[in-house]
Amino acid sequence: PATGPWQESSVYRSGINLNEIYVLLTMINNCIISVCYNVIVSVFIFQGAKKPFNEVIRANIGDAQAMGQKPITFFRQVMALCSYPELLEDDKFPDDAKQRARRILKACGGSSIGAYSASQGIECIRQDVSRYIEKRDGFASNPDNIYLSTGASDAIVTILKLLVAGEGSNRTGVLISIPQYPLYSATLADLGAVQVNYYLNEDSCWSLDIPELKRAVTEARQHCNPRVLCIINPGNPTGQVQSKECIKNVIRFAKEERLFLMADEVYQDNVYRDNEFHSFKKVLFEMGSEFSSTVELASFHSTSKCYMGECGFRGGYVEVINLDPGVKAQLTKLVSVRLCAPVPGQALLDLVVNPPQPDEPSHATFMKERTTVLANLAEKAKLTEEIFNTVPGIKCNPVQGAMYTFPQIKLPQKAINKAKEAGQEPDMYYCMRLLEEEGICLVPGSGFGQRKGTFHFRMTILPPTEKLKIVLKKISDFHVRFTKEFSE
Amino acid sequence: PATGPWQESSVYRSGINLNEIYVLLTMINNCIISVCYNVIVSVFIFQGAKKPFNEVIRANIGDAQAMGQKPITFFRQVMALCSYPELLEDDKFPDDAKQRARRILKACGGSSIGAYSASQGIECIRQDVSRYIEKRDGFASNPDNIYLSTGASDAIVTILKLLVAGEGSNRTGVLISIPQYPLYSATLADLGAVQVNYYLNEDSCWSLDIPELKRAVTEARQHCNPRVLCIINPGNPTGQVQSKECIKNVIRFAKEERLFLMADEVYQDNVYRDNEFHSFKKVLFEMGSEFSSTVELASFHSTSKCYMGECGFRGGYVEVINLDPGVKAQLTKLVSVRLCAPVPGQALLDLVVNPPQPDEPSHATFMKERTTVLANLAEKAKLTEEIFNTVPGIKCNPVQGAMYTFPQIKLPQKAINKAKEAGQEPDMYYCMRLLEEEGICLVPGSGFGQRKGTFHFRMTILPPTEKLKIVLKKISDFHVRFTKEFSE
Numbered sequence: 001p002a003t004g005p006w007q008e009s010s011v012y013r014s015g016i017n018l019n020e021i022y023v024l025l026t027m028i029n030n031c032i033i034s035v036c037y038n039v040i041v042s043v044f045i046f047q048g049a050k051k052p053f054n055e056v057i058r059a060n061i062g063d064a065q066a067m068g069q070k071p072i073t074f075f076r077q078v079m080a081l082c083s084y085p086e087l088l089e090d091d092k093f094p095d096d097a098k099q100r101a102r103r104i105l106k107a108c109g110g111s112s113i114g115a116y117s118a119s120q121g122i123e124c125i126r127q128d129v130s131r132y133i134e135k136r137d138g139f140a141s142n143p144d145n146i147y148l149s150t151g152a153s154d155a156i157v158t159i160l161k162l163l164v165a166g167e168g169s170n171r172t173g174v175l176i177s178i179p180q181y182p183l184y185s186a187t188l189a190d191l192g193a194v195q196v197n198y199y200l201n202e203d204s205c206w207s208l209d210i211p212e213l214k215r216a217v218t219e220a221r222q223h224c225n226p227r228v229l230c231i232i233n234p235g236n237p238t239g240q241v242q243s244k245e246c247i248k249n250v251i252r253f254a255k256e257e258r259l260f261l262m263a264d265e266v267y268q269d270n271v272y273r274d275n276e277f278h279s280f281k282k283v284l285f286e287m288g289s290e291f292s293s294t295v296e297l298a299s300f301h302s303t304s305k306c307y308m309g310e311c312g313f314r315g316g317y318v319e320v321i322n323l324d325p326g327v328k329a330q331l332t333k334l335v336s337v338r339l340c341a342p343v344p345g346q347a348l349l350d351l352v353v354n355p356p357q358p359d360e361p362s363h364a365t366f367m368k369e370r371t372t373v374l375a376n377l378a379e380k381a382k383l384t385e386e387i388f389n390t391v392p393g394i395k396c397n398p399v400q401g402a403m404y405t406f407p408q409i410k411l412p413q414k415a416i417n418k419a420k421e422a423g424q425e426p427d428m429y430y431c432m433r434l435l436e437e438e439g440i441c442l443v444p445g446s447g448f449g450q451r452k453g454t455f456h457f458r459m460t461i462l463p464p465t466e467k468l469k470i471v472l473k474k475i476s477d478f479h480v481r482f483t484k485e486f487s488e
Numbered sequence: 489p490a491t492g493p494w495q496e497s498s499v500y501r502s503g504i505n506l507n508e509i510y511v512l513l514t515m516i517n518n519c520i521i522s523v524c525y526n527v528i529v530s531v532f533i534f535q536g537a538k539k540p541f542n543e544v545i546r547a548n549i550g551d552a553q554a555m556g557q558k559p560i561t562f563f564r565q566v567m568a569l570c571s572y573p574e575l576l577e578d579d580k581f582p583d584d585a586k587q588r589a590r591r592i593l594k595a596c597g598g599s600s601i602g603a604y605s606a607s608q609g610i611e612c613i614r615q616d617v618s619r620y621i622e623k624r625d626g627f628a629s630n631p632d633n634i635y636l637s638t639g640a641s642d643a644i645v646t647i648l649k650l651l652v653a654g655e656g657s658n659r660t661g662v663l664i665s666i667p668q669y670p671l672y673s674a675t676l677a678d679l680g681a682v683q684v685n686y687y688l689n690e691d692s693c694w695s696l697d698i699p700e701l702k703r704a705v706t707e708a709r710q711h712c713n714p715r716v717l718c719i720i721n722p723g724n725p726t727g728q729v730q731s732k733e734c735i736k737n738v739i740r741f742a743k744e745e746r747l748f749l750m751a752d753e754v755y756q757d758n759v760y761r762d763n764e765f766h767s768f769k770k771v772l773f774e775m776g777s778e779f780s781s782t783v784e785l786a787s788f789h790s791t792s793k794c795y796m797g798e799c800g801f802r803g804g805y806v807e808v809i810n811l812d813p814g815v816k817a818q819l820t821k822l823v824s825v826r827l828c829a830p831v832p833g834q835a836l837l838d839l840v841v842n843p844p845q846p847d848e849p850s851h852a853t854f855m856k857e858r859t860t861v862l863a864n865l866a867e868k869a870k871l872t873e874e875i876f877n878t879v880p881g882i883k884c885n886p887v888q889g890a891m892y893t894f895p896q897i898k899l900p901q902k903a904i905n906k907a908k909e910a911g912q913e914p915d916m917y918y919c920m921r922l923l924e925e926e927g928i929c930l931v932p933g934s935g936f937g938q939r940k941g942t943f944h945f946r947m948t949i950l951p952p953t954e955k956l957k958i959v960l961k962k963i964s965d966f967h968v969r970f971t972k973e974f975s976e
Contacts (some may be wrong), residue, residue, distance in 0.1 A: 063604045066597030080572035084564040097797075114798040116551045150638055150802070153826050166571040186825045274635030314638070314832030337674045338641045342830040344801030 053439030057471055059459045060441045062236070062403050063307030064373075065094045067462040074152040074310055074362045075351045075401045076102060078104070081114050082347050096360040097141040112341040121148025123316070129317050132353035135230055137282035138286070139292075144478040145320050147331065148341045148349065151311075152266050152302035155318035157187050159298045162327065163228050163260055166192040169477040173226035175216055175259070177208070179448035179456070196223035199451060202408065205397045206240035217257055222312045222467070234267040234277065234401025237448050237458040239381070241275040243399040255295050263299045266316075267402040269306035272378040275400045281321060303348050305403065307373040315345035315352070318457050333351050377403065380461040380468055381383045387472040393483050403462055406445065409455050409479065412486035427455040433482065495665050504839050521802060524829070541927030547947045547960055548578065548929045550724070552797025552861075555950040560796055560857050562850045563839045570601050570835050584848035601831040607824040609805070610638025610831070613838040617805050617916040618669070620841035625770035627780075627971045635819065636829045636837065638792035640754050641797075643806035645675050646822055647786045650815065651716050651748055652681040661714035661749070663704055665696070667735050667894060667936035667944070669724045682712035685938060690896065694728035695884045700738050705745055717747040722765065722889025726947040727869070729889040730762040735771040744784055751784045754804075755890040757794035759867035763888045772958050785809040791836050795861040803833035814864065865891065868949040868956050875960040882964070889947060894946050897967065900974035915943040921970065924960045 049271040058066070063073060065437075074097060081087050081101035088098055089425045098303040107124040109115030120126065125148060130141035149155035164172045176184045180197075188195045199215035208231065220226040231250065254261050263280035271277045281299050285292045303315035320328065355364040355370075382401035388396035388407050396407035411426050419429035427444035434440050445456025463471055546554070553559060553873075554676045569589035576586055595612040607612065613636060618629035619937050637643035648835040652660045661682040664672045675681045686704040696719065708714040720736065721730045727782030730738075741750050753769035759765045769787050791803035805829060808816065843858075844850040869887035876884035876895050883894035900915050905918035915932035922928050933944025951959055 043680060061604070063597060065600040066603035068598055071600060071602050076572040080568040080575060084568035092578075108800070110556055111549060112553040112800070113557060114559050114796075114800045115554035116549070116799045150830065151827060155827065161789070184823060186821075190822075190825065201852055308602075311602045313606045314594070314827075314830040331673075334678075337671060337678065338645065338801075339639060339799070342638065342802040342833055344832040345830055 018114055019187060021086075052437060053096045053225040055328065056435070056439045056441060057463060058441045059463060059471055060443045062305065062313050062460055062462070064305075064403070064462055065311065069309050069373060069462070069463055070369075071310065072351075073367060075310065075348060076310060079344060079348060080345070094361045096356055096362045098349065098352075101432075102257070104350060108343065112360055113308055113347060115343070117146065117148075117340045117343055119340050119347060120312070120332060121341060122147065122350075124347050125346050125353075126317075128350050128354045129319075133319060137279055137285065139282060139285040141281075141319065144328075145319070145323070147318050147335060148346050149316045149318060149335075150338075150341045150345065152264065152300040152316040152318075152328035153183055154314070154341070155298075155316055156183060156262070156264065157264060158331070159318060159320075160187050160193070160228070161257055162189060162331055162334065164188075164191045166225055168225055169225070171174040171224050172228065172229060173182075173220045173224035174228040174476055175226060176219075176230045177232065177235075177238075179445065179450055179458075180230075181264070182447060184230055185449075194220070194226075196220040196224070196226050197449065200235070200238060200240070200395065202451070202454075205400070206238040206406075208242060208246055208250060210253055213250070213253055221305070227258070227260055228262060229254055229351045230262045230264065231280070232264040233280075234270055235404075236264075236267065236402050237404045237443075239399040239402045239404045239406060240397065241277060243273055244276075245282055247278055248287060251280070251287060251291055251295060252282055255291060261295060263297065263402050264303045265299055268301065268356045269374065270377060270403060271401045272381045272399065277401070281445045282321065282358055284321070292321075292324060296323060298323075303352055307370045308348075308352060308354075309373075310348055312340055313345040313348045316341075317349060359409075362421060376465065377461060380416075380465055381405075383436065383465070383468065384459070384461050384472060387419070387476065389471075390477055391476045394479055399461060402457050403460050406448070406456050406458050406460060409457065410483075411455050415482065415486035418486065421425065427457060430482065431457055434478050438478055440471055440474060440478075442475075493747055493800065506955055512927070540925060544923070544927045544929055545955065546929045547951055547959055548931045550793065550948055550950070551799050552793075552891070552950055553799070555948070557797050557861060557950070558857070559798065560839075560854060562844055562854045563621060563796060563798065563836060565850075566839055567832065567836060573599075582849045584844055584850045588839065588842075592838060598628075601835060603831070605636075605831055605834060606827045607828050609634065609829060610834050610838075612832050613841075614805075616838050616842045617807070621769065621807060623769055625773065627773040628768060629769075631806065633811070634815075635806050635808070635823060637804045637806060637823075638826075638829045638833065639792060639802040640752065640788040640806075641671055642802070642829070642971055643786075643804055644671060644750070644752065646819070647677050647806060647808075648679060648681070648716070648752060648878065650819055651677060652676075652679045654713055657711055657713070657891050659712050660716065661708045661712035662716040663701070663708070663714060663719060664718045665720065665723075665726075667725050667933065667946075668718075669752070670935060672718055673937075682714075684708040684712070684714050685937065688723070688726060688728070690885065690939070693888070694723055694726040694894075696734055696738060697704055697732060698741055701738070705747075707795055715743075715746070715748055716750060717742055718750045718752065719768070720752040720902055721768075722757065722891050723892075724752075725892045725894045725931075725933075726885070727887040727890045727892045728885065729759055729765060730765075732771055733765045735766055735768060737745055738841075738932075739768070739772055739775060739779055739783060745777060751785065751787045753787055754790040754793045757888040757890055758790065758796065758865065759863065760887065762867045765889070769807065769894035772809070779808075782810060784811060787895065791833065791840055794840075795858045796836075796840060797861075798836055798840075801833040801836045802830055803837035804829075807836060828909040850886070865949060865955065867868060868953060869893075869955070871948070871956065872960060874947050875957075875964060879964045879967055882967055887930065889891060891948050892946050893949060894936070894944050895945050897945065898971075899943050901973055903970065915945060918943070918970065919945055920967050926966055928959055930961060930963075 009298050035085055077093055077097040078100045105111045107122050125144040127144040129146045130143045131140040171194050173196040174188055175196045175198055178197045178199050196216055198213050199208050217226050268277050299319045304311040356366045384405050385398050388394045393410040395405050399405050418427045419426040425446035427446050431442050431444045442457040442459050450456050504703040566588045593599045595610045614631040614634040617634045618631045621629040626786055659682050661684040663684045666685045666687050684704055686701050689697050729956050740954050787807045791801055822824040844854045853930050871885050872893050873886050876882045881898040882895050883942055904914045907914040913934035915934050917934045919930050930947050931944040938944050
């Protein structure tokens with residue numbers, strides 16, 4: 001119809017890159033993949049051409065429970081109790097689960113998770129978040145600085161919205177890593193902020209090097225006003241874990257350049273082998289008051305990753321440090337417009353930050369479940385690196401953390417030409433061929449950004465071990481076959 | 489700290505009206521009220537001045553369960569089963585609850601509500617929403633046109649975002665009723681859209697008159713590009729229910745003026761006495777293809793109101809009609825950035841649109857609970873109108889629907905002067921005095937907008953009947969006392 005105001009809307013013209021959206025869709029929901037799969041099924045039905053696989057394996061989405069990971073029993077017991085408090089009389093539920101549920105319900109309006117909470121989140125849950133941070137970091141945390149959110153994404157969008165301003169060459173520039181998680185580029189495009197790329201150093205395990213940050217900021221100052229620096233640690237899609245020394249250098253750099261730090265730390269429990277997670281908050285406070293009282297920081301966490309993988313509940317929080325009180329009032333305003341984060345997600349977050357303690361009846365089971373998931377992921381991280389690095393033309397950094405590997409793939413020039421003829425990015429062509437031939441769904445590196453002339457894919461390490469082994473074998477064989485096909 | 493990019497951010501300078509925010513806060517969460525209450529308690533403690541009330545009664549928030557309304561048993565049983573599927577083996581749960589839970593879980597990735605859903609929402613739930621709309625309206629509904637959301641607010645913000653464009657005198661104007669629900673004005677301020685006010689006709693029960701719409705559009709064309717018309721029906725804060733004739737006229741007007749219609753219909757079950765709810769979709773399709781194939785419409789619904797009042801779950805949906813396929817693709821992009829609406833909220837919405845049927849074991853209890861809540865609200869609506877209209881200086885329209893009354897209060901000139909001296913809106917001064925003296929929390933009309941020189945407050949009809957009677961009596965007595973005080 002001709003009446004649509006949308007033709008002129010900023011979203012319609014936002015320049016959100018379709019490729020990024022492909023990545024978002026493939027990673028996050030089933031749309032594109034369903035489409036691909038339906039096309040494949042259609043081809044099978046209408047042309048009678050049997051596909052050489054029985055199922056599509058989705059190694060594209062960081063969605064643990066969709067890949068068969070079981071929820072933590074204690075968490076779900078408490079959620080059931082909160083949903084239907086009649087169960088508080090049921091002997092089947094352990095006392096600590098009941099105690100948690102009673103405490104959460106008491107903090108809700110009308111003792112029900114069906115009531116709105118305060119926009120910033122339920123107060124006793126914000127207190128629990130603060131205690132969790134204090135225990136993790138060894139430094140004080142103020143519940144007033146905690147905002148509960150609808151997953152970390154919601155909080156990241158909100159904070160970016162608060163920070164983006166100015167016009168023309170004074171427009172806010174936001175530094176994001178390349179490769180990056182497309183939430184950032186999509187949000188920046190939507191807000192009309194200037195995306196400033198800094199490249200992670202693939203040769204030293206995707207490290208974050210200060211000279212590269214300096215280059216990015218200096219170049220950006222020519223055409224915008226760089227004011228925000230985003231870091232994802234442990235890394236998505238690159239799976240690296242930043243060292244404490246690196247984080248110190250980043251903080252020093254942020255202070256010098258007067259940058260607001262956004263630390264996306266949703267994979268903080270997903271750290272494997274000898275690596276250790278250091279929160280930006282902790283390192284900032286270890287550096288003394290010269291830093292801890294001046295550098296502005298927002299740190300994000302979520303219920304969606306780590307050992308729990310509760311993506312569907314959309315729980316999350318942001319802790320803000322050194323935010324001006326006037327700005328905090330604006331932040332509160334901003335979150336008030338959408339009323340409150342979902343209360344079931346808030347309740348689940350409360351369990352994540354306040355899990356069963358050693359003297360409680362659910363502790364043993366909880367620890368067993370948690371440890372099993374994390375040990376499993378560590379094993380699969382190792383396996384992935386080892387198998388990929390045996391394949392000529394695949395180069396894979398150690399998966400130090402998170403749930404992803406982002407190996408570089410060498411593509412023959414003829415394959416690159418073929419893709420370009422088809423108007424596709426070469427690694428997109430590669431991933432589509434892999435999907436067609438093996439039923440394995442990965443995300444092409446071009447959706448995350450990569451150095452020109454290099455090609456990658458992102459694969460999750462979430463499939464169960466036995467299935468992951470098959471996936472790794474199939475990708476390896478495919479790579480050899482693909483390379484051979486285009487090298488003749 | 490001096491490093492903050494926020495000083496220049498659009499949010500910081502958005503001009504979101506503090507008064508609106510006061511309304512948002514008092515309506516939605518407990519911030520401001522807690523502050524007031526704490527001040528009162530502090531005064532009591534430090535000055536030894538006992539307040540003349542024992543509790544603060546919050547008649548300011550449309551939050552039914554916070555006011556003691558019990559959740560629908562069936563809904564919460566299914567939520568418990570979805571949260572902790574081990575309960576599917578438990579004899580305590582009726583078969584229809586188990587069947588619903590199994591069906592929802594089957595539609596989830598990994599059969600878990602902990603997995604992400606597609607960004608547009610779980611497909612079988614969108615199908616159920618379509619069937620609900622078809623049954624309600626008698627016209628076809630396409631699940632592809634349904635987007636599940638984090639409460640209705642989220643969908644309203646998203647659609648507004650999609651529609652706002654242009655610069656200067658070409659900037660999109662959005663028509664909203666006065667009085668209005670502050671979500672609209674706050675979002676428009678945030679998006680930099682032009683708020684175009686049309687006044688509801690208080691003298692004929694807050695009716696929506698076409699000449700007034702015409703006046704608003706015509707005047708707006710001088711300085712912006714009015715392209716969107718928002719209607720809240722049943723009305724918030726005004727509690728009216730629009731007639732079918734009125735809706736027809738609005739649709740004709742929208743077609744003539746090429747306006748995109750946004751119909752906020754979250755109170756669709758909250759209709760009392762002889763009034764009947766007519767959805768914009770149904771009326772649009774009754775008007776024939778000249779209208780039904782051209783007028784663009786977005787209609788919103790939520791789990792937060794009606795008989796269920798499940799605000800905390802943040803469930804909701806929008807149905808879009810006559811949206812260009814290219815725009816729908818943009819809408820899908822936009823919702824993808826935040827991944828998906830909370831899955832527990834989606835599940836609860838599924839129960840709202842597909843409640844127990846007459847041949848199912850939970851039907852009788854469900855109907856009894858639903859009928860009791862709605863009959864209760866109808867009784868309280870009547871009571872409110874009757875009692876307020878006995879008070880000289882309070883004029884109250886019939887509460888035909890929703891959960892609010894918005895009576896006009898006559899304030900003596902001396903009270904108006906006194907408020908202005910204190911830098912307050914007169915009805916804000918009135919409400920603060922009421923809070924101080926009687927412990928009753930209302931929202932001043934100035935937060936919603938009202939014709940110049942008139943004063944109102946919004947009160948919910950949610951307190952339990954016996955408590956509501958006390959509230960009505962106390963407000964009535966206060967009004968007489970207040971009027972007398974300033975008339976001497």
